[in-house]
Amino acid sequence: MMTILKKGLVPALVMLVCITLCTPAAFASEQQDASPMTMLALGDSLTTGYGLDNYVPGQSPYLCSSYVNIIAQTLGLEGGSTYINRAVNGDRSADLARLIPSLEAEVRSADLIIITIGGNDLLSIVPAIASQIAGKSITSFEQAMAVFSAATPETYTALLADPAFCQQMEKIFADLDANLKTIMGFIQQTAPDARVVFLKQYNPFKNVPGFVDFGEFAGRMLDSINQGVESNALAYGFEVVDTTSVIEADAMGLTNIAQNDIHPNEAGHAEIAKLLAAHLGLSEQGEQETSSEQSSAAPETDASTSEEQDTNPPAPEVTAPETTQQESDPSDTAPATPKDHKGCTGSAGLLSVPLALLVGILAKKKLK
Numbered sequence: 098m099m100t101i102l103k104k105g106l107v108p109a110l111v112m113l114v115c116i117t118l119c120t121p122a123a124f125a126s127e128q129q130d131a132s133p134m135t136m137l138a139l140g141d142s143l144t145t146g147y148g149l150d151n152y153v154p155g156q157s158p159y160l161c162s163s164y165v166n167i168i169a170q171t172l173g174l175e176g177g178s179t180y181i182n183r184a185v186n187g188d189r190s191a192d193l194a195r196l197i198p199s200l201e202a203e204v205r206s207a208d209l210i211i212i213t214i215g216g217n218d219l220l221s222i223v224p225a226i227a228s229q230i231a232g233k234s235i236t237s238f239e240q241a242m243a244v245f246s247a248a249t250p251e252t253y254t255a256l257l258a259d260p261a262f263c264q265q266m267e268k269i270f271a272d273l274d275a276n277l278k279t280i281m282g283f284i285q286q287t288a289p290d291a292r293v294v295f296l297k298q299y300n301p302f303k304n305v306p307g308f309v310d311f312g313e314f315a316g317r318m319l320d321s322i323n324q325g326v327e328s329n330a331l332a333y334g335f336e337v338v339d340t341t342s343v344i345e346a347d348a349m350g351l352t353n354i355a356q357n358d359i360h361p362n363e364a365g366h367a368e369i370a371k372l373l374a375a376h377l378g379l380s381e382q383g384e385q386e387t388s389s390e391q392s393s394a395a396p397e398t399d400a401s402t403s404e405e406q407d408t409n410p411p412a413p414e415v416t417a418p419e420t421t422q423q424e425s426d427p428s429d430t431a432p433a434t435p436k437d438h439k440g441c442t443g444s445a446g447l448l449s450v451p452l453a454l455l456v457g458i459l460a461k462k463k464l465k
Contacts, residue, residue, distance in 0.1 A: 138180075139214070146166065149163060165182060189214075299344035300341065305354055340372065
């Protein structure tokens with residue numbers, strides 16, 4: 098009888114030892130897979146935390162409640178160590194394309210890279226558009242807002258039919274496309290196993306009183322910006338999160354647009370963080386978004402931490418970006434973008450719907 102018990106006891110003891118020794122290691126491995134060890138934030142003022150309490154341009158970006166800081170905190174990452182923020186106020190796609198080679202070490206060591214870029218490519222020409230409407234020189238964002246608020250639907254219809262304006266927009270979209278290829282090509286080559294997430298640019302004028310017609314007009318151009326970001330991201334196997342789905346539902350409440358500032362307020366950043374957390378699988382439900390509009394599959398891997406400085410390069414505090422733009426050569430290894438922008442009446446240009454349809458939409462709107 099004792100012999101039988103001993104024969105049964107030995108395998109049980111061996112199993113118990115294995116469970117005791119192996120389970121912590123397996124659990125640790127699962128935790129590493131679930132939570133990136135290092136995170137890098139790139140792009141423009143949507144990611145620096147501009148306009149939030151405790152954010153001062155040129156100083157530490159890790160003290161405010163920006164969406165990317167919220168994500169870092171959720172992941173248990175430390176600003177300036179396991180989480181690096183290299184976003185720059187006012188940066189356009191050309192600026193990031195020039196900057197990113199100098200960030201090779203951070204890119205290479207990042208498990209997760211979060212990027213907002215492209216909005217300033219459009220905002221940089223806002224004074225020029227306002228000048229064309231007003232028939233005089235408009236030099237500030239605030240002056241431009243006054244022009245847009247006073248404009249009629251017919252004004253925007255005329256702009257969309259103007260070949261010179263369409264040519265200007267076509268160049269912006271073409272430059273953006275080339276710069277995105279440079280940025281994405283560098284990331285893919287430098288950190289092929291990193292999880293890369295681009296955020297769409299929302300429309301801060303969506304249904305805002307006094308800017309309803311301009312909101313429709315701006316929305317069409319932002320659609321083309323976002324289309325360029327999304328199509329390139331998908332071509333490189335990167336992911337896209339649709340911030341328009343949360344911010345545009347309440348642009349007045351979630352941005353500082355009432356103060357002529359397009360940036361999200363603290364509530365806006367919180368909503369973006371919630372959306373991104375769900376996409377990354379960090380929400381309470383623990384489910385990662387997989388819709389075609391929000392993401393394309395990309396792997397997560399481990400990487401060593403980065404020892405870098407904990408502040409951004411100094412940047413001017415502005416609500417609207419500078420108005421010049423430099424071009425950047427596209428990557429030699431960049432895959433073809435599924436669609437090319439064709440200008441105001443093209444299938445993927447300023448208007449992704451026929452011009453006549455937008456004319457009808459604007460004609461029905463009454464300026465508030």
